[in-house]
C-alpha cells in the first residue's frame with residue numbers, strides 16, 4: 001500500500017469514527033482485513049488513527065493560533081489537519097515534509113485549491129513556529145482535560161469521585177499503549193508450552209500474575225499467529241481474566257453468563273469448569289450470541305450454549321435457584337477501556353451513565369432469583385464510575401437482603417491487589433494506571449442461607 005493510500009484510508013476511518021459514530025476497533029479490523037495490510041502498514045494505520053483520536057482535543061488546542069474557527073471547517077478537512085499534525089508533532093519517525101506533502105495532495109484530490117492552501121498554510125506554521133502549549137492553562141480540570149484529551153465533564157466527575165491524583169494519573173495512562181495480553185486454553189496448551197511455541201516465531205511472552213492462564217506479549221504480533229487463529233489462546237485484557245479467576249469455579253457447576261458477547265469471559269468460565277458442567281450464555285443480540293458460540297467452537301469447548309434473549313426477562317425463562325454461579329458483566333459506559341476504544345471519549349455523555357445504570361439495576365434484579373442458595377454472583381463492568389459500580393451494588397444489596405458481599409472476596413484477589421486503593425466495601429475498582437490494565441470493576445456476592453430459608 002502506498003503511503004498516500006494509507007493516509008487516505010486513515011482519513012476515511014477517522015471521518016467514519018468521528019462523525020458517524022463508528023467503533024474504532026471494529027472499523028480498523030475491517031479495513032485491515034479488507035486491504036490485507038502488511039504488519040508494518042497495519043501498525044502505521046493503527047498508530048495514525050488511534051493517536052489522532054486519542055489526542056484530538058489537545059491537537060485542536062495546539063493549532064488554535066493558526067486556525068481560529070475550527071468549527072466552521074468541513075469535517076474531513078479538520079480530520080486531515082488533526083492527523084497530519086499528529087504525525088508531525090507526535091511521531092518522530094515521520095518527516096514533516098512527508099506529512100505535509102500527503103495532506104496537500106489529499107486536499108487537492110478531495111477538495112479545491114482553497115482547501116489545499118489552508119492545509120499547506122497551517123501545517124507550514126506548525127512546522128516553523130511549533131504548537132501552542134497547554135501546560136500553561138491555569139484551571140486545573142481544563143488543563144488535564146486538554147492535555148490528555150478527555151471531556152471536561154469526565155475529568156470533573158472523576159475528580160469528584162476519586163480525587164485529583166487518581167484522575168490525573170488515570171487520564172495520562174489512558175494515552176499510553178495498552179499491553180497485549182492473551183489467555184491460554186489450558187485444556188489444549190499450558191502457559192509454558194505456549195511461551196516456548198511462540199518463541200519459535202519470535203513472539204516473546206511472559207506469565208501474568210493476575211491469572212494463572214494469562215500471558216503478556218512483550219514482542220511480536222499475536223493476531224496472525226497460529227496459536228491465536230487455531231484457538232489455543234484468546235486475546236483478553238488481564239482485568240477481564242480476573243473475573244474467571246474470581247468466580248470460584250470447579251468442574252460440574254451450572255453457570256449463567258447473562259451478558260456474554262463476544263464470549264471472552266464465557267469461554268474462560270468453561271475452561272475453569274474443565275469443560276464439564278454447563279454454561280448458559282445470553283446476549284441481547286442474536287448475531288452477538290453467535291459470536292459466543294463461534295468462539296466456543298474455535299477454542300474447542302463443548303459446555304457452552306449461547307442464546308439470544310433480553311436478560312432482563314430471564315426470570316421467565318429459568319426456574320428459581322437454577323444456577324451455582326452467575327456472571328453479570330453488564331453493559332456499561334466503558335470509561336475503563338479508553339485506551340483500546342478512544343472514540344468513547346467523544347461519544348459518551350454523562351446522561352449515558354444514568355441510562356445504563358437503570359439497565360444494570362434491572363439486570364441484577366432479574367438474575368438474582370435464579371441463583372442457588374450459597375451460590376455466587378459476580379457483577380463486573382469495564383468502567384470507572386461509582387454510579388455504575390459501587391452504588392449499583394449498594395442499591396442491589398439494600399433491595400436484596402438475601403445477598404451479601406462474599407466474605408472471602410478480598411482474600412481471593414491476587415496478592416498485589418489486596419488492600420489496594422480501589423478496594424471498597426462493595427468490590428474492587430481497578431484503575432488503568434495501577435496494574436497497566438483496562439479500568440475495571442468487579443465484585444462477588446453470595447446468596448445467604450438463613451435469609452433464603454426464611455423466605
Ligand SMILES: C[S@@+](CC[C@H](N)C(=O)[O-])C[C@H]1O[C@@H](n2cnc3c(N)ncnc32)[C@H](O)[C@@H]1O
Nearest residue numbers: 259260261262263264265283284310311329331
Ligand atoms: C460488557 S459486554 C460483555 C462482554 C463479555 N462478557 C465478554 O467478556 O466478552 C456487554 C454485553 O451485554 C449485551 N447486552 C446489553 N443489554 C443486554 C440485555 N438486556 N440482555 C442481554 N445482553 C445484553 C451487549 O450486547 C454486550 O454484548
